[in-house]
Amino acid sequence: MADKKIVLKNVEVNWAKLFDATPKWQSTELEYSIDVKVNDQLAKLMKDYKLNKQTKNKDTAFNGADFITLKLDEKTKNGWVRYGEVFDKEGNPSSDLVGNGSKVNLFVTLGDSPYGNIIKLGHLEDLDRDKKEMFLNFCQVMELVDYEAPSAVIRSDATVAAVDAAPVEEMSIEF
Numbered sequence: 138m139a140d141k142k143i144v145l146k147n148v149e150v151n152w153a154k155l156f157d158a159t160p161k162w163q164s165t166e167l168e169y170s171i172d173v174k175v176n177d178q179l180a181k182l183m184k185d186y187k188l189n190k191q192t193k194n195k196d197t198a199f200n201g202a203d204f205i206t207l208k209l210d211e212k213t214k215n216g217w218v219r220y221g222e223v224f225d226k227e228g229n230p231s232s233d234l235v236g237n238g239s240k241v242n243l244f245v246t247l248g249d250s251p252y253g254n255i256i257k258l259g260h261l262e263d264l265d266r267d268k269k270e271m272f273l274n275f276c277q278v279m280e281l282v283d284y285e286a287p288s289a290v291i292r293s294d295a296t297v298a299a300v301d302a303a304p305v306e307e308m309s310i311e312f
Contacts, residue, residue, distance in 0.1 A: 142260045143182065145243040147279055149174040151198055153235035155223050155275045158211035167211040169221055169258060169275070171235075173243060175203040182247075182256075189253035207245065209258040213271070221259055221275040228277065234284035241276040 151172040158167035173179065175192055183190060183205075192203040212218055225231040235241065244260040259273035 140246050140248045143245050143247060145173065145176075145179055145182075145245060147240050148176055148179065148243050149199065150235060150239055150241055150243070150276075151204070151237040152206075153239070155221055155235065156232070161208075161210075168208050169211065169219070170206060170208040171243070171258065171275075172198060172204050172206050174199045175205060179205070186247055186254045186256075188247070188256050189250070190256055205256075207243075207256065207258040209273075215269075217264075217269045217271050219259075219271045219273060221273045222262070223275050224277040225281075226277070226279055231278060233278070233281055235276075235278060236282035236284035238282040239278055240280040241278050243276045244274050 151174075153171045155169055155171060158169050160166070161168050175183075182188070183192075190205050192205055194201060194203050198204055209219060209221075223231050223233075223235065225233070244258075246257045246260060248255055248257060259275050261271060262274050263272040264270065265272075
């Protein structure tokens with residue numbers, strides 16, 4: 138099958154790593170990745186194209202609903218470097234981090250491999266043959282949930298306001 142570009146409309150996503158490639162599991166190689174909640178459109182696509190992709194189900198992700206993880210290596214086997222772009226609701230490039238529970242129009246490409254039909258993250262938009270760089274479109278964010286960096290500190294507006302209002306001498310801890 139020749140590569141086919143598909144848009145998964147209004148899918149819920151988690152763990153979006155789309156701006157900077159991150160290390161693969163137990164590797165120094167880098168990849169872009171995103172977890173996608175299986176909706177009717179994605180389930181039909183997986184069935185119709187007999188995609189070589191297994192769904193996962195964890196209580197901690199999507200409230201126990203089925204999902205798939207889409208990944209894309211930062212570098213191809215031939216040494217080309219991939220870059221991706223995320224767009225806001227109006228179609229403008231965005232630098233807002235995509236938080237868990239955001240709804241996006243996700244751009245995917247269907248293709249084939251020696252292992253069967255596959256689904257790949259992104260649509261190829263442009264390439265630079267001289268620099269061996271590929272530019273892809275990853276998604277359009279329709280409902281952004283703000284990304285919250287993981288922290289061991291429990292934060293709330295009331296706690297922050299109380300700390301800001303407290304006199305400095307009340308904030309020192311004697312050892």
